[in-house]
Amino acid sequence: GPKVLQIPSHQIIDMGQMVTLNCDPVSNHLYFYWYKQILGQQMEFLVNFYNGKVMEKSKLFKDQFSVERPDGSYFTLKIQPTALEDSAVYFCASSPRDRRSSYEQYFGPGTRLTVL
């Protein structure tokens, strides 16, 4: 089936540094999402993005977070500066613009972020 790729699979950085998580969504998908999952817990919605704009974001999407997809390349999540509580697995997802699919989401394998 359709695949979403995420780069890197694991990132370790020091608190206060900047990190960029990259997502390569399914090629014909138009809606993009980021989720945060702390080990053993449920996935928490962060943000979704369409047509170059943030459509919705949650309380977890702090001011230090930003997303973009310049010129159809990677959909990125940038955290600057990072904090210890940002340690988690971040999942990217994409969905087509298709009524029949009701915006079913396809998830990437996740990027495990460790902030020291």
Added chain:
Amino acid sequence: AQKVTQTQTSISVVEKTTVTMDCVYETRDSSYFLFWYKQTASGEIVFLIRQDSYKKENATVGHYSLNFQKPKSSIGLIITATQIEDSAVYFCAMRVGGNYKPTFGKGTSLVVHP
């Protein structure tokens, strides 16, 4: 605000039996979509099955089916003829019409053993 609740933390079953996982949801919207996802031990998240609120028939895909009880705001996932590889964490999720932000439950861990 929407809410999705999965009360079963973990379930253990013998291979080839049928298992049901519970999920109840809360929303004031009349139009919504319900999803089940599977997260494997490797972390991979896979979409399994969907139920649209306006459909009365229970969705079925392969050995996955749903028990949609709208008056009870309940959407149970039924897995028949379970296999070892069905061992995973199963998440229930809901998206309301016109809203792009899905809400996930906390997940139910399923262990299928020989």
